[in-house]
Amino acid sequence: MMFVKLQRKMIYNGNAPPGSRTESLANVYPHCTPKGIHIDELSILSSQPNTVRLSTLLLRHADKLDSAPRHVMVYFQGNAGNPLQCIPIFTALLNAVPSLAILAPAPRSYWTSSTAPPTQVGLTADYTAALAFAAERFPTSHLTIYGHSLGASIALCLLSSLKGSPISSLAVRGLVLENAFTSVPDMLRVVFPQRWLPFRYLGRFVRDRWDARAAAAAHIFPRDLARRTMVIVSGQDEVVPPAMGREIFEVLQASGDVEEGVDCWATERRFVMIEGARHGNVYGYLDWVKTMKQYFETLEKPPRLEEKFGWRAP
Numbered sequence: 001m002m003f004v005k006l007q008r009k010m011i012y013n014g015n016a017p018p019g020s021r022t023e024s025l026a027n028v029y030p031h032c033t034p035k036g037i038h039i040d041e042l043s044i045l046s047s048q049p050n051t052v053r054l055s056t057l058l059l060r061h062a063d064k065l066d067s068a069p070r071h072v073m074v075y076f077q078g079n080a081g082n083p084l085q086c087i088p089i090f091t092a093l094l095n096a097v098p099s100l101a102i103l104a105p106a107p108r109s110y111w112t113s114s115t116a117p118p119t120q121v122g123l124t125a126d127y128t129a130a131l132a133f134a135a136e137r138f139p140t141s142h143l144t145i146y147g148h149s150l151g152a153s154i155a156l157c158l159l160s161s162l163k164g165s166p167i168s169s170l171a172v173r174g175l176v177l178e179n180a181f182t183s184v185p186d187m188l189r190v191v192f193p194q195r196w197l198p199f200r201y202l203g204r205f206v207r208d209r210w211d212a213r214a215a216a217a218a219h220i221f222p223r224d225l226a227r228r229t230m231v232i233v234s235g236q237d238e239v240v241p242p243a244m245g246r247e248i249f250e251v252l253q254a255s256g257d258v259e260e261g262v263d264c265w266a267t268e269r270r271f272v273m274i275e276g277a278r279h280g281n282v283y284g285y286l287d288w289v290k291t292m293k294q295y296f297e298t299l300e301k302p303p304r305l306e307e308k309f310g311w312r313a314p
Contacts (some may be wrong), residue, residue: 006218011150011184012118014110016080021111025057028084033284038062044105044133046114052125055112055129056105057083060100069101071174071296072134072141076127076151076263077104078280079307082111089283096293101138102215111144120208124158135171142299144174149279152180153212156248158224159216172222174299175229177299179279180248181240184259190241216251226252230295232288234277242273270295 015021025033025041033039038060046052060069073093075086083104090102107126108116116122134143147155155175168281181187185203192199215221229252249271272291274282282288 007206008029008118008208011079012109013080016248017177019078020082020084023084025084027089036062037091037094038065044129046126046129046147048109048130052108052114052126054105054107054126054130056103059094059102059104061094064098068139071097071144071299072101072103072138073144073146074130074134075102075104076107076145076147076155078149078151080108084111092289094281096289097296100296101141103130103134108205120210123154127154129157130145135232138200142173144176145172146301147174148178149180149182153210154178156180156212156215157210159225162216172225174313175225176295176296177229177245177248178230178232178282179234180212180235180245182244183211184209184249186244205253212248215249216248217255221255223255226255228299230272232272232282232291234273234279235273235275236277237279239279241250246271264304
């Protein structure tokens with residue numbers, strides 16, 4: 001069936017909107033970049049295979065270039081567009097948190113990155129390479145992953161697979177999931193709700209499942225990171241049902257419990273709904289900016305005793 005053959009073209013849409021594969025920073029900002037924001041264009045080599053090159057933006061506040069950033073946020077994008085189109089998001093965040101650096105890689109088949117076919121294995125390798133780059137370039141900074149939509153589900157799946165890899169999940173201090181979906185088969189049923197259509201029943205044929213629910217529930221998912229994860233949903237999301245974000249949050253809560261009845265990290269767990277926001281515009285809401293600023297402030301707190309020394313509350 002055509003759907004089964006072309007499924008990856010539907011999941012990974014690097015050509016949308018038109019021009020996303022060819023536009024440059026000079027095209028988007030022909031005269032100057034946003035005031036007070038310094039932008040570097042980088043190239044990162046992926047690990048599978050190492051011939052895949054990832055076009056990447058590194059953004060910092062212009063007043064903070066002489067010192068190491070306190071936080072580094074690696075941005076996992078959604079299934080369409082490119083990092084250039086996210087610069088307004090990054091600008092709003094950098095103005096709120098000047099001590100932040102943002103690394104935004106475009107995975108294979110997106111923007112001007114290599115045209116290798118996108119797959120779950122490939123994109124996992126791409127973002128793992130980006131995390132390794134960030135950890136090596138900024139060894140003293142807190143590392144945070146911010147995933148939007150597909151990128152949020154990728155983040156969960158990647159983190160649940162990092163055990164034993166060169167980049168330990170313990171190096172990731174923060175995790176923000178915006179409008180995450182539970183899995184690609186679940187989204188099939190959302191996109192095609194009519195029971196008389198065959199598409200909603202093709203979930204078993206999906207090759208790249210991005211099963212975020214299962215990843216969050218996996219026993220190898222880092223408990224300390226689960227306790228520090230923030231889930232953000234748009235109140236008027238027209239693409240991903242907010243209930244999916246709530247479900248992921250609840251799974252993370254369960255996997256992050258130190259022991260039954262003990263909730264040592266309750267103040268650091270967050271589920272945030274941005275009322276009125278749609279799938280791609282939460283950054284335009286003041287509540288999102290305030291929430292992100294508070295989250296990074298929380299990450300600056302020293303590790304608790306049970307995290308640093310393995311101590312548990314009696």
